[in-house]
Amino acid sequence: IVNVGKREAARGVWNVTQLMRPFDVYLPVALDDLRGYPDEGESVAIRDEILRAHDGWTCVPCREARHFKYGGVAERGVVVALRPRAEETLAHTRRFDLQPGAQFAHDSSVEVYNSPNHDYLEIEVHAPIKTLAPGAATHQRQTWRFGRLPAGIGPDEALLALG
Secondary structure, three states: OEOOOOOOEEEOOEEEEEEEOOEEEEEOOOHHHOEEOOOOOOHHHHHHHHOEEEOOEEEEEEOOOOOEEEEEOOOOOEEEEEEEOOOOEEEEEEEEOOOOOOOOHHHOOEEEEEOOOOOEEEEEEEOOOEEEOOOOEOOOOEEEEEEEEOOOOOHHHHHHHHO
8 A cells, every 4th residue: 555645644454355155264363352243244143153262263154144244353464264075175374464462444453254145255354554654655465375175174284284
């Protein structure tokens, strides 16, 4: 992002990626620290029904057309999405720089949105908000990996396998 204006501007890179359901999205956010957005459908009402802790991750299952969005500040700069199938697991990993103590839009460095009207979910990664002087710039580097992995693999194994 480059500030081409004449005044300072507070902005942050905000990446939104759509994946066709079903996927289980694993966030390195403690279960108690992942919050639902009240204005996004059933987020608050179904939180305890769908979210689950998984070996240091919180799993957000996006398998059907339900309306919800959850976000929080990641403990590590990584998100893992897994589509478990009988014969294999389709995996998407995303690594990104994370600055502890930084301010983020929506007070979240990672978010998961599940669409009620379309066949997709969204994984959102926020870079810290920066105050940019005219002409100043900010960026966020992300490394994405996709792969077909053995059936039953978890998020840690997917990160190891895909690098």
